[in-house]
Amino acid sequence: MTLTERKRRVLEAIIDSYVATAEPVGSRTIARKYRLGVSPATIRNEMADLEELGYLEQPHTSAGRVPSDKGYRYYVDTLMPMKRLTSEEVERIRAFYRQRYREMETIIQQTARVLSESTDYISVVLGPGLSQTGLRFVQMVPLGTDKAVILTATETGFVGHLTVNLPPMSPEERERVIGVINEGLQGQRLEDLGRGLIRRLYRELSAFRSVVEELLGSLQSSLEGAEEGERVYTGGTTNILNQPEFRDVEKVKMVLGVLEQTRLVHELLGPPRSSEITITIGKEIQIKEMQDCSVVTASYRVAGQPIGRIGVLGPKRMRYARAVAVVEQVARALSEALGPG
Amino acid sequence: MTLTERKRRVLEAIIDSYVATAEPVGSRTIARKYRLGVSPATIRNEMADLEELGYLEQPHTSAGRVPSDKGYRYYVDTLMPMKRLTSEEVERIRAFYRQRYREMETIIQQTARVLSESTDYISVVLGPGLSQTGLRFVQMVPLGTDKAVILTATETGFVGHLTVNLPPMSPEERERVIGVINEGLQGQRLEDLGRGLIRRLYRELSAFRSVVEELLGSLQSSLEGAEEGERVYTGGTTNILNQPEFRDVEKVKMVLGVLEQTRLVHELLGPPRSSEITITIGKEIQIKEMQDCSVVTASYRVAGQPIGRIGVLGPKRMRYARAVAVVEQVARALSEALGPG
DNA sequence: CTTAGCACTCTCCGCCCTAGAGTGCTAAAA
DNA sequence: TTTTAGCACTCTAGGGCGGAGAGTGCTAAG
Numbered sequence: 001m002t003l004t005e006r007k008r009r010v011l012e013a014i015i016d017s018y019v020a021t022a023e024p025v026g027s028r029t030i031a032r033k034y035r036l037g038v039s040p041a042t043i044r045n046e047m048a049d050l051e052e053l054g055y056l057e058q059p060h061t062s063a064g065r066v067p068s069d070k071g072y073r074y075y076v077d078t079l080m081p082m083k084r085l086t087s088e089e090v091e092r093i094r095a096f097y098r099q100r101y102r103e104m105e106t107i108i109q110q111t112a113r114v115l116s117e118s119t120d121y122i123s124v125v126l127g128p129g130l131s132q133t134g135l136r137f138v139q140m141v142p143l144g145t146d147k148a149v150i151l152t153a154t155e156t157g158f159v160g161h162l163t164v165n166l167p168p169m170s171p172e173e174r175e176r177v178i179g180v181i182n183e184g185l186q187g188q189r190l191e192d193l194g195r196g197l198i199r200r201l202y203r204e205l206s207a208f209r210s211v212v213e214e215l216l217g218s219l220q221s222s223l224e225g226a227e228e229g230e231r232v233y234t235g236g237t238t239n240i241l242n243q244p245e246f247r248d249v250e251k252v253k254m255v256l257g258v259l260e261q262t263r264l265v266h267e268l269l270g271p272p273r274s275s276e277i278t279i280t281i282g283k284e285i286q287i288k289e290m291q292d293c294s295v296v297t298a299s300y301r302v303a304g305q306p307i308g309r310i311g312v313l314g315p316k317r318m319r320y321a322r323a324v325a326v327v328e329q330v331a332r333a334l335s336e337a338l339g340p341g
Numbered sequence: 342m343t344l345t346e347r348k349r350r351v352l353e354a355i356i357d358s359y360v361a362t363a364e365p366v367g368s369r370t371i372a373r374k375y376r377l378g379v380s381p382a383t384i385r386n387e388m389a390d391l392e393e394l395g396y397l398e399q400p401h402t403s404a405g406r407v408p409s410d411k412g413y414r415y416y417v418d419t420l421m422p423m424k425r426l427t428s429e430e431v432e433r434i435r436a437f438y439r440q441r442y443r444e445m446e447t448i449i450q451q452t453a454r455v456l457s458e459s460t461d462y463i464s465v466v467l468g469p470g471l472s473q474t475g476l477r478f479v480q481m482v483p484l485g486t487d488k489a490v491i492l493t494a495t496e497t498g499f500v501g502h503l504t505v506n507l508p509p510m511s512p513e514e515r516e517r518v519i520g521v522i523n524e525g526l527q528g529q530r531l532e533d534l535g536r537g538l539i540r541r542l543y544r545e546l547s548a549f550r551s552v553v554e555e556l557l558g559s560l561q562s563s564l565e566g567a568e569e570g571e572r573v574y575t576g577g578t579t580n581i582l583n584q585p586e587f588r589d590v591e592k593v594k595m596v597l598g599v600l601e602q603t604r605l606v607h608e609l610l611g612p613p614r615s616s617e618i619t620i621t622i623g624k625e626i627q628i629k630e631m632q633d634c635s636v637v638t639a640s641y642r643v644a645g646q647p648i649g650r651i652g653v654l655g656p657k658r659m660r661y662a663r664a665v666a667v668v669e670q671v672a673r674a675l676s677e678a679l680g681p682g
Numbered sequence: 683c684t685t686a687g688c689a690c691t692c693t694c695c696g697c698c699c700t701a702g703a704g705t706g707c708t709a710a711a712a
Numbered sequence: 713t714t715t716t717a718g719c720a721c722t723c724t725a726g727g728g729c730g731g732a733g734a735g736t737g738c739t740a741a742g
Contacts, residue, residue, distance in 0.1 A: 026735050041685050044736070062692040062735050103503070137485070141492055143478060149492055149500055151482055159490055161502045162444070237578070238601065241594040249590065253582040260579065367704050382716050385705070403704050403723040 003053075003074075009036055010046045011055055012079045015067050019317050022244045024064030069282040069316070072294070076279050076320050083321035085329055093118065093329050097337040104128070104158055104338075108233050111310060111334050116236025118326045121314035124259070124295075126269055127231035128158060128308040128338075138185035140178050145171075148178065150185075156302040157338070232265045243315045245292065254289035255313075268313075272299045272306040277324050282316045292316060296323040298331040302338045310334065344394075344415075350377055351387045352396055353420045356408050360658050363585045365405030410623040410657070413635070417620050417661050424662035426670055434459065434670055438678040445469070445499055445679075449574050452651060452675050457577025459667045462655035465600070465636075467610055468572035469499060469649040469679075479526035481519050486512075489519065491526075497643040498679070573606045584656045586633065595630035596654075609654075613640045613647035618665050623657045633657060637664040639672040643679045651675065 003011070013034040017025045027040040027047060036043065047065050050056045055071035058064075067075070085093075096114040097107070108125050115123030137153040143163070150162045166174065237256060246252050258264045264287055270278065281294045296318070297311035310331055312323050344352070354375040358366045368381040368388060377384065388406050391397045396412035399405075408416070426434075437455040438448070449466050456464030478494040484504070491503045507515065578597060587593050599605045605628055611619070622635045637659070638652035651672055653664050 024735090028735080039685050040735095041687095041737095042683085045684090048737080058736090060692060061737095062690085062733095064735065139482060141480060141482065143494055143500070149494075151490055151492065151502065153484055153490075159484070159502055159504050161492065161500060163500050236601075238594050238597045241590050241597070247590055249582050249588055249593070252590070252593070253579050256579045256582070260577075365704090369704080380716050381704095382718095383714085386715085389706080399705090401723060402706095403702095403721085405704065 003050075006036070006038075007046055007050060008079060009034075010043060011050055011067075011071060012075065014047075014050075014056065014065055015071065015075050015079075018067055019319060022317060024059055024066050026064035029064070067316075069284065072281045072316060072320075073284075076281070080321050080324075083325045085325050089118065089326075090329060093326075093333050097333050105231075107334070107337055108231070109235075111330060112233040112235030115310060115312055115326065115330050116239060118330070119312045119314070119319075119323055120236070120239050120242070121312040121318070121323065122237050122240055122255075122259070123235040124265060124269060124311050124313055125233040125235075126266065126272075126309045127233070128156065128302070129230055129272060140181050140185065142166075142174060142178055145174070156305065156307060230262070230266070232259075232262050234259055234265075240314075243317075245315050245317065251292060255293060258287055258289050268295060269297050269309040269311050272309055274299065274306050277328055279320065279324070294318045294320075296320065296327050298327045300331045300334045300338070302335065344391075347377070347379075348387055348391060349420060350375070351384060352391055352408075352412060353416065355388075355391075355397065355406055356412065356416050356420075359408055360660060363658060365400055365407050367405035370405070408657075410625065413622045413657060413661075414625075417622070421662050421665075424666045426666050430459065430667075431670060434667075434674050438674050446572075448675070448678055449572070450576075452671060453574040453576030456651060456653055456667065456671050457580060459671070460653045460655070460660075460664055461577070461580050461583070462653040462659070462664065463578050463581055463596075463600070464576040465606060465610060465652050465654055466574040466576075467607065467613075467650045468574070469497065469643070470571055470613060481522050481526065483507075483515060483519055486515075497646065497648060571603075571607070573600075573603050575600050575606075581655075584658075586656050586658065592633060596634060599628055599630050609636060610638050610650040610652050613650055615640065615647050618669055620661065620665070635659045635661075637661070637668050639668050641672045641675045641679070643676065 010030065013030045013036070014025045017023075017029060017033065027043040030036065030043050031038070031040040047056060050071075051058060051065060055068060055074060056065040057068045059066060093114055096110050104127070108127055112123045112125045115125070135152055136155045137151070139151045141149045141151060143149050146166050146168065148164055148166055150164060152160045152162070154160075166177075169177070237259065240246050240252060240255060246255070258268070268285070268287060268290065276298070278297045279294065280297070283291050285291055285293065285295065290313075292315065293313055294316045295311050295313045297309055299306035300308050300310060310327065312327060314323070351371065354371050354377070355366045358364075358370060358374065368384040371377065371384050372379070372381040388397060391412075392399065392406060396409055396415060397406040398409045400407060434455055437451050445468070449468055453464045453466045456466070476493055477496045478492070480492045482490045482492060484490050487507050487509065489505055489507055491505060493501045493503065495501075507518075510518070578600065581587050581593060581596060587596070599609070609626070609628060609631065617639070619638045620635065621638070624632050626632055626634065626636065631654075633656065634654055635657045636652050636654045638650055640647035641649050641651060651668065653668060655664070
């Protein structure tokens with residue numbers, strides 16, 4: 001199972017060359033450009049072995065070799081050099097977050113932007129999942145005579161608002177309803193909102209059953225909706241058009257088509273989790289339309305909690321080391337930017 | 342300048358056929374499929390005339406004819422039949438807005454969606470420009486000890502929020518600052534916020550100069566930002582990949598590239614204005630990368646005021662009558678959905 | 683175990699050629 | 713005067729062919 005040192009170097013050389021040129025790699029090329037100290041014939045033998053082991057593929061008999069999914073997998077697991085970003089690049093990423101954006105949405109959009117600009121791949125960012133963090137603050141503010149805004153703030157510092165309609169009632173009634181509701185809502189965690197509050201509200205506001213129902217209903221559905229239909233942001237979608245393997249419009253259509261479907265993007269990036277950078281290659285991706293691609297993802301955190309995901313999406317022939325470095329750095333910078341938020 | 346009836350019918354037939362097939366149209370085709378009662382030879386003569394007049398073009402000597410920009414323009418201005426949507430289609434669009442979405446963002450996204458799904462072109466929607474409408478309501482709500490949320494509602498019914506940091510101060514001070522500010526903000530129009538309020542705040546809150554400054558600064562910049570960087574939503578971007586004239590990836594890149602630039606999209610759709618549906622064809626579009634496209638746009642309104650724009654973007658070979666009908670209908674439905682909002 | 687040599691395979695590219703579509707022109711018919 | 717039939721001409725798309733080039737695998741020698 002474990003390859004000889006020379007086989008590893010040959011595999012690495014092939015991947016390196018293929019990633020750079022998108023052309024199948026021949027034994028001559030390897031011998032010439034990478035100083036392995038052996039002749040093309042020897043390399044040919046090694047390549048034949050590597051192909052038999054499943055690390056390489058041949059588009060057709062007299063073409064060079066191309067890495068297989070398994071080849072890439074071996075590369076990222078054991079061959080890939082740890083890449084450090086230059087300090088200019090780190091600085092460039094930092095600079096994106098230097099200006100203290102006030103709105104979360106802007107921060108997320110900037111993140112999609114910096115990711116795609118730094119990698120030349122497609123970037124994908126999921127907004128923070130709000131429902132998984134507790135609510136720190138809920139308050140209802142009357143707005144005109146027939147509406148009210150419910151302000152929410154999560155423990156992780158995200159503020160949201162939600163408009164609800166109020167049924168007709170007198171100003172005094174309104175005052176009282178809102179007062180009671182606010183008392184009930186104050187400082188509640190979302191999970192706890194249910195039973196106790198509802199019972200209490202019903203008791204105190206039995207005349208306004210419908211308000212309470214609408215209110216709790218929309219609060220709940222908006223917070224649930226915030227999870228399921230969580231905003232998906234993408235950047236640099238046109239970058240894929242620069243990749244030679246996507247010169248065929250049909251392939252582009254498949255990939256971009258997936259990105260328009262929120263559900264599939266969630267599946268692609270996976271749930272926020274604490275573990276480190278994840279690399280998924282070709283057929284390892286469950287989504288059929290994406291199996292010519294690879295994706296490098298990471299979670300970002302607030303207060304130590306992973307609450308969202310970012311990633312870059314490119315051809316399998318991806319500059320993995322660089323992608324990993326960028327995604328890692330951006331995830332860190334984003335977490336910091338949201339931290340004191 | 343004005344064409345003979347027969348020339349008009351020939352032009353219409355050519356556009357009809359070309360829109361349907363994307364193939365240059367020959368005289369035989371016209372004679373066969375459109376009953377003009379004359380022979381191909383006659384039609385050839387008419388076509389030669391129409392070409393000389395600039396309504397048609399010839400890709401090469403022995404191909405059929407293709408409508409020129411001028412040809413399309415003539416078509417949409419004077420030839421195009423008024424198309425009514427079927428009642429199923431109208432219903433389909435209505436259905437999108439039936440469920441009373443609470444959040445403006447959702448409504449806008451649905452709009453982009455229904456537009457692209459109903460036309461099979463790319464849809465573009467600009468969020469409502471907030472700064473052009475007055476503020477009806479501004480209120481500051483404290484959030485924890487060091488932050489506050491400013492709630493805003495425009496006269497047109499859009500609610501927004503904005504987080505600001507507060508400098509350290511005692512609870513009593515905070516209470517007082519927020520009280521004074523709220524009194525000052527209450528019911529203000531944005532334009533009036535300037536002078537009077539600032540002077541008053543300075544007087545009453547001279548000790549908290551920095552709060553006031555930060556607050557007004559961020560309020561202002563957020564509302565201005567809301568205009569300039571106004572959200573751009575697109576839908577069905579992959580639809581363009583189905584168009585035969587965009588089988589070349591380079592062309593796709595140009596078009597999609599423009600859509601990633603907020604500024605250019607604003608230029609493409611133009612400012613909200615009261616006039617009706619606008620059709621812009623090929624070179625009439627100022628943006629170089631878009632000159633193989635046409636765009637059909639309209640404004641949507643709240644309380645009679647045009648506050649935002651929607652549109653569909655497709656190849657010049659567009660089903661104009663249908664696009665116009667859909668855009669019109671969606672603009673109306675969107676306006677209604679926002680109306681009582 | 684490595685390497686040189688060599689025959690073999692396969693694709694890519696340019697070339698030629700034909701078929702087909704469509705035109706414009708001319709001259710006859712209406 | 714307008715329309716139409718006929719015809720020569722033009723241009724493209726697509727198929728077939730052949731050679732160049734890249735790369736392989738095998739064999740036999742170092």
